[in-house]
Amino acid sequence: MDSDTPSCLFSLDKENISYQDTTILKNVTLEINQGEKVGLIGPSGAGKTTLLRTLYQRVSEQSAFVHQHYALVPQLSVFHNVYVGRLDRNTTSQNLINLVYPREQVRQEIFPILDSLGIKEKSFVRVGELSGGEMQRVAVARAIYRQESILLADEPVSSIDPHQAGAVLELINQVAETVVMSLHAVELALKYAERIIGLHNGEIQFDLSAEEVTPVILKELYQQS
Numbered sequence: 001m002d003s004d005t006p007s008c009l010f011s012l013d014k015e016n017i018s019y020q021d022t023t024i025l026k027n028v029t030l031e032i033n034q035g036e037k038v039g040l041i042g043p044s045g046a047g048k049t050t051l052l053r054t055l056y057q058r059v060s061e062q063s064a065f066v067h068q069h070y071a072l073v074p075q076l077s078v079f080h081n082v083y084v085g086r087l088d089r090n091t092t093s094q095n096l097i098n099l100v101y102p103r104e105q106v107r108q109e110i111f112p113i114l115d116s117l118g119i120k121e122k123s124f125v126r127v128g129e130l131s132g133g134e135m136q137r138v139a140v141a142r143a144i145y146r147q148e149s150i151l152l153a154d155e156p157v158s159s160i161d162p163h164q165a166g167a168v169l170e171l172i173n174q175v176a177e178t179v180v181m182s183l184h185a186v187e188l189a190l191k192y193a194e195r196i197i198g199l200h201n202g203e204i205q206f207d208l209s210a211e212e213v214t215p216v217i218l219k220e221l222y223q224q225s
Contacts, residue, residue: 006033009150009178010055017054024050026202032180034149037173039193039210040182043222046199048182049154055180056152063150064143064176068158070135074128078119078138081127082110085142113141116171118164132159140168144175151176158184166191186218200224 010032017025025047032038032055040048049068056065064085072081080099083106087095098106114120117137122130127138136159143151151172157165165185169192173179183189189196190210198205198213198221205221206213 006035008033009059010180012054017050019050019053024202025054028202028204030197030204030207032178035177036179037192037194038180039189039196040180040199041186041189041196041221042199042205045201047202048199050202051199052152052154052180052182059150062148063152064146064148066139066143066151066153066156066181068154068182070139072127072135072138072142075126077124077126078114078130078134078141079110079123081138082113082142082145085145110141110145113144117141117168133161133164136160137168140172144171147175149177151179151181153179153181155182155184157188 008031010030012028012030015025015028016023017028028051040051042048052065056063073084076084079102083098083102090098097103102110111120111123114123117140119134119137119141122134127135130138136156140153140156143153153172156172157168160168162185165188169181169188172181173192179193181193183193190213194210195207196210196213197207198217200221201224206217208217
């Protein structure tokens with residue numbers, strides 16, 4: 001195989017995928033290659049979250065995940081929630097030290113990420129005291145801190161001001177080689193993803209480049225009964 005040919009990271013072949021004993025995704029065939037920026041769109045309940053979870057389960061050791069509901073520890077500070085993203089890479093003693101008094105190296109790794117997301121001044125504020133939009137940025141920061149080449153994100157900007165959401169998505173695209181993200185805002189998906197997968201009722205309705213997605217195609221996706 002040509003060394004310049006992107007490798008396939010995810011491959012589903014006519015798969016049915018269930019969640020809590022209910023079939024969510026039906027007869028799904030899909031390939032996602034290294035380096036792609038993919039947006040998942042579709043009405044609520046279409047199967048976007050289930051698809052993302054399925055992909056993450058298959059590459060969890062080499063990817064980072066932004067959870068739709070943040071999955072943060074409200075009693076911990078912003079800084080420490082981000083640090084949790086790499087707990088598995090340090091010894092227990094190192095983690096205890098950094099949770100009590102973060103080393104300078106760790107500070108220098110985390111502070112620039114928080115600064116790029118506009119929440120550095122909240123570094124040592126408890127997450128439970130933040131707004132929804134701020135919590136969402138913490139979740140994004142934690143995923144970025146993992147420094148993985150694959151980043152999967154479930155509605156990563158749903159609680160963020162529309163004027164700032166684009167900057168967050170741009171940052172995600174910059175730090176991760178391969179991105180798969182579900183987005184409620186179709187206009188953001190079309191702008192920040194190169195490939196768009198439309199889901200409805202657990203089935204892939206279309207898989208097109210962003211340039212190929214027309215208003216007619218979108219209307220059909222969202223107005224199906």
